[in-house]
Amino acid sequence: MTLRFSAREKVLDAALAVIRCNGYAATTVDELCARAGVTKGAFFHHFSSKEDLAIAAAQRWSEKARTLFAAAGYHAHGDPLERVLGYIDFRKSLLRGGLPEFTCLVGTMVQETYDSHPAIRDACARSILGHAATLEADIEAAIESYDLKPAFTAKSLALYTQAALQGAFILAKATGSARAASDAVDHLRRYIELLFRKPKRGRP
Amino acid sequence: MTLRFSAREKVLDAALAVIRCNGYAATTVDELCARAGVTKGAFFHHFSSKEDLAIAAAQRWSEKARTLFAAAGYHAHGDPLERVLGYIDFRKSLLRGGLPEFTCLVGTMVQETYDSHPAIRDACARSILGHAATLEADIEAAIESYDLKPAFTAKSLALYTQAALQGAFILAKATGSARAASDAVDHLRRYIELLFRKPKRGRP
DNA sequence: GACGGCATACCGACTGGTTGGTATGAAAGC
DNA sequence: GCTTTCATACCAACCAGTCGGTATGCCGTC
Numbered sequence: 458m459t460l461r462f463s464a465r466e467k468v469l470d471a472a473l474a475v476i477r478c479n480g481y482a483a484t485t486v487d488e489l490c491a492r493a494g495v496t497k498g499a500f501f502h503h504f505s506s507k508e509d510l511a512i513a514a515a516q517r518w519s520e521k522a523r524t525l526f527a528a529a530g531y532h533a534h535g536d537p538l539e540r541v542l543g544y545i546d547f548r549k550s551l552l553r554g555g556l557p558e559f560t561c562l563v564g565t566m567v568q569e570t571y572d573s574h575p576a577i578r579d580a581c582a583r584s585i586l587g588h589a590a591t592l593e594a595d596i597e598a599a600i601e602s603y604d605l606k607p608a609f610t611a612k613s614l615a616l617y618t619q620a621a622l623q624g625a626f627i628l629a630k631a632t633g634s635a636r637a638a639s640d641a642v643d644h645l646r647r648y649i650e651l652l653f654r655k656p657k658r659g660r661p
Numbered sequence: 662m663t664l665r666f667s668a669r670e671k672v673l674d675a676a677l678a679v680i681r682c683n684g685y686a687a688t689t690v691d692e693l694c695a696r697a698g699v700t701k702g703a704f705f706h707h708f709s710s711k712e713d714l715a716i717a718a719a720q721r722w723s724e725k726a727r728t729l730f731a732a733a734g735y736h737a738h739g740d741p742l743e744r745v746l747g748y749i750d751f752r753k754s755l756l757r758g759g760l761p762e763f764t765c766l767v768g769t770m771v772q773e774t775y776d777s778h779p780a781i782r783d784a785c786a787r788s789i790l791g792h793a794a795t796l797e798a799d800i801e802a803a804i805e806s807y808d809l810k811p812a813f814t815a816k817s818l819a820l821y822t823q824a825a826l827q828g829a830f831i832l833a834k835a836t837g838s839a840r841a842a843s844d845a846v847d848h849l850r851r852y853i854e855l856l857f858r859k860p861k862r863g864r865p
Numbered sequence: 866g867a868c869g870g871c872a873t874a875c876c877g878a879c880t881g882g883t884t885g886g887t888a889t890g891a892a893a894g895c
Numbered sequence: 896g897c898t899t900t901c902a903t904a905c906c907a908a909c910c911a912g913t914c915g916g917t918a919t920g921c922c923g924t925c
Contacts, residue, residue, distance in 0.1 A: 624824030
């Protein structure tokens with residue numbers, strides 16, 4: 458066989474697509490197998506259960522995100538605030554194509570599984586919190602370079618960006634258009650701009 | 662039976678609780694019946710299908726929200742901005758108890774069903790957009806009374822508040838604590854304060 | 866380098882339990 | 896007596912997961 462280990466990859470790719478369309482519970486192992494062009498035997502050879510597949514999918518999601526964002530251009534800005542705003546702009550630029558193509562796998566999965574599948578929930582949490590953590594250093598540096606004494610922490614702002622983005626996806630799904638998400642991201646950007654705006658004269 | 666129409670109500674109440682725990686797809690008709698203390702015959706007498714139940718649940722959710730928010734005290738403020746901030750504070754005050762008790766039914770459902778069950782998606786969209794619309798007038802009035810010429814519309818800000826809240830719920834589910842949601846709501850409040858250049862609560 | 870032993874990768878029919886939904890009828894209220 | 900409200904019994908489809916089996920690569924031994 459020329460391509461070994463390919464079944465696992467094909468199943469994971471199928472999972473990212475199908476689960477983002479239908480969610481975790483409504484996704485069947487058979488459908489995943491059909492999409493991946495793989496048999497059930499191969500599926501359960503690589504994954505011990507459907508839950509195991511979901512955890513692996515969340516990990517793969519994290520890896521794809523890591524490489525995608527690491528390769529993005531916004532890290533080049535000298536000003537840390539510009540890096541943070543560049544991140545937001547980059548997120549907005551990703552809102553293209555169909556909804557299943559730009560919405561978040563782990564945000565979708567954690568909604569359905571947080572109470573019934575703790576292992577999946579934890580994998581999703583690691584993905585979201587891990588991604589948020591990549592923003593923290595830039596936010597922290599921006600706070601220092603702008604001499605801010607904020608009532609919030611860099612971590613909580615990083616998490617809030619993820620909340621706003623996840624909520625933007627929900628609005629997009631409800632309205633059926635990326636526009637709703639795009640508008641929400643505009644508000645998120647404006648918030649960060651306002652946070653770091655130099656206080657006007659006469660105000661603290 | 663002394664109480665007529667009670668089966669329908671009991672099933673709907675069960676649906677609000679169970680779907681918020683497990684999502685739509687993972688919720689079975691049998692579990693709903695068991696929780697409601699009702700038989701399957703009663704279920705399918707009142708609802709033509711599981712999908713029909715979900716739509717009715719979304720409508721009931723909207724009604725419960727309508728009465729809950731209509732009864733809240735923030736409408737009494739004379740300043741429209743105070744009404745908007747009062748709404749945010751009220752939302753924050755609701756973040757009590759277990760996660761299934763304060764998270765949003767329609768936000769959860771639309772994530773799983775937007776692609777496969779258009780009728781449920783539309784019911785969820787009506788619920789979210791309808792609720793957002795109740796904020797619009799106050800935001801609009803606040804913009805006028807503060808003489809703002811904003812780059813955003815009252816409608817888009819109203820929708821953004823919902824996005825931030827929905828995202829806050831996702832963070833809460835991922836981390837397993839209401840604290841994450843509460844922190845996100847604080848950021849949302851700060852954004853609105855900054856938009857209207859309003860000093861923080863507690864300051865003279 | 867041929868061979869044997871063993872692990873990995875995969876196949877697909879099968880299963881036991883579950884699921885959404887139906888058929889039928891009884892009891893209660895108007 | 897007719898409609899509404901529910902209960903019981905049931906079903907066909909579907910589901911995650913199993914299992915016996917095959918194909919192929921790897922590695923040490925002679």
